[in-house]
Amino acid sequence: MKQTAIVMALAVMAAGTNSPALAEGVGASAATTTPIAQGNRAALAEADALLARSARDYGRPSYSPATAVRFSEDDNVFMRNALAVDFTYGAATVTLPLFRGVGPRGEAVHYIITEASDFETANRLGVNYAPKLRHAAGTPGEQRVTIQDGVVRFRGSVDFSPTYELVPGTPYPFPPARAVPGAVADAEWSSMVVMPSGVVLNMQIVGNATGRHDRANSLDERGGTVVLQLLDGFQGGDQYYYHLVTDVSADVPAVIEKGVFAPRIGNTPSFGQSTPDRPSALLGFSPVVNGILDPATGQNQGFATSIANGGIDPINVFPLDPDNDNPSLDNNYSPMWDAHVVVWTDQAIAANRVRRITSIQDLSRLVAAGDVATAPVAPEGPGNPFVAGIRPLGVVINCPTIAQPRRVRRAS
Numbered sequence: 001m002k003q004t005a006i007v008m009a010l011a012v013m014a015a016g017t018n019s020p021a022l023a024e025g026v027g028a029s030a031a032t033t034t035p036i037a038q039g040n041r042a043a044l045a046e047a048d049a050l051l052a053r054s055a056r057d058y059g060r061p062s063y064s065p066a067t068a069v070r071f072s073e074d075d076n077v078f079m080r081n082a083l084a085v086d087f088t089y090g091a092a093t094v095t096l097p098l099f100r101g102v103g104p105r106g107e108a109v110h111y112i113i114t115e116a117s118d119f120e121t122a123n124r125l126g127v128n129y130a131p132k133l134r135h136a137a138g139t140p141g142e143q144r145v146t147i148q149d150g151v152v153r154f155r156g157s158v159d160f161s162p163t164y165e166l167v168p169g170t171p172y173p174f175p176p177a178r179a180v181p182g183a184v185a186d187a188e189w190s191s192m193v194v195m196p197s198g199v200v201l202n203m204q205i206v207g208n209a210t211g212r213h214d215r216a217n218s219l220d221e222r223g224g225t226v227v228l229q230l231l232d233g234f235q236g237g238d239q240y241y242y243h244l245v246t247d248v249s250a251d252v253p254a255v256i257e258k259g260v261f262a263p264r265i266g267n268t269p270s271f272g273q274s275t276p277d278r279p280s281a282l283l284g285f286s287p288v289v290n291g292i293l294d295p296a297t298g299q300n301q302g303f304a305t306s307i308a309n310g311g312i313d314p315i316n317v318f319p320l321d322p323d324n325d326n327p328s329l330d331n332n333y334s335p336m337w338d339a340h341v342v343v344w345t346d347q348a349i350a351a352n353r354v355r356r357i358t359s360i361q362d363l364s365r366l367v368a369a370g371d372v373a374t375a376p377v378a379p380e381g382p383g384n385p386f387v388a389g390i391r392p393l394g395v396v397i398n399c400p401t402i403a404q405p406r407r408v409r410r411a412s
Contacts (some may be wrong), residue, residue, distance in 0.1 A: 042197035047124040053150025058224025063126040077403040078322040081126030089408045092230035101152040114400035115202035119327040128322040132334040133200040135281040136192035141268030143190035156189025160211030174304035179255040182214040185262035204246035214258045232313040234358045242403045249396040274386035276330040282338035284387035286317040301356045319360045335400040340390040341375040364388040
């Protein structure tokens, strides 16, 4: 598909977000640049209350280093509170512990926790450490909550009742002919949850009275577990960058990724700023639009490929793994991925050079050769050197990273 033919399609995709301006520091208050003290006592007390309440609600031991599942070194699992991971390629899942909370109208909700902005809190909960998330506090992208006796009360909620629809376009599958999110958040919902202590936790409601998350294969309300689908990706030249998709700030990518359409997270600062010295909770990554469509080639990749093949993983390109043993505020991991969408150029298509992109370094070489470029609809402005000079689209995709195994099982 020629590069010029996808411009309008991408414009529709980006229009689903109410993204803040791309200017430096937009949306960040002074509070967001003040590091939260490591080992924040109030935050640790909140974490203990959450764990104790979960154990009481579901009748099973809560996470601790003693109760954690022992995965092998080759499994390379980052999420320490994971109860099980199925590494079967194309059908990978993770089982995570649930927490019970309360929605804005007093209704029961079930949610997961995947990241914390404070190192000791992340260790206590067994989740990924993501200090960049502290920059979400005090911005329009946050959701402030209360907690009582280990029960979090959310201001926002998610409606899981819509019927998910994704119909390929013709003659080319992207843009889709019809795309309807299967879950829609209200104006108050954000997964960037600011606790009373000031620590930011990445929380996602996965079930309530309206239904459950489209990526949830099962949800056990009695046992307090949820089985969630894992998506594939590339990082550092290696495949199997297994991650969740929880929520997305724009509607069409929310449909493609099967996440909750949650516009509020699009107000999280700051697009195009991916290094730890910037006041940004976001981290750049690169989805592809017009990669090879046929999975039989082993080179399939991209939004169009996913749409054409019943929602298979688009296999996006990520820059780094979680670094959960590194307590520094310069630890650059974040689950809040800032989409730097790329297209294969007419030059590359004519020369039959389209293939999988396997790393940010690989992307840089392809950009330098003129084979890959920023999706034309991306707002004008400077490119992001962290992502091969590609310009950000202005869409956030919340993708907590679970594992990057050294090998996987293939379904028979």
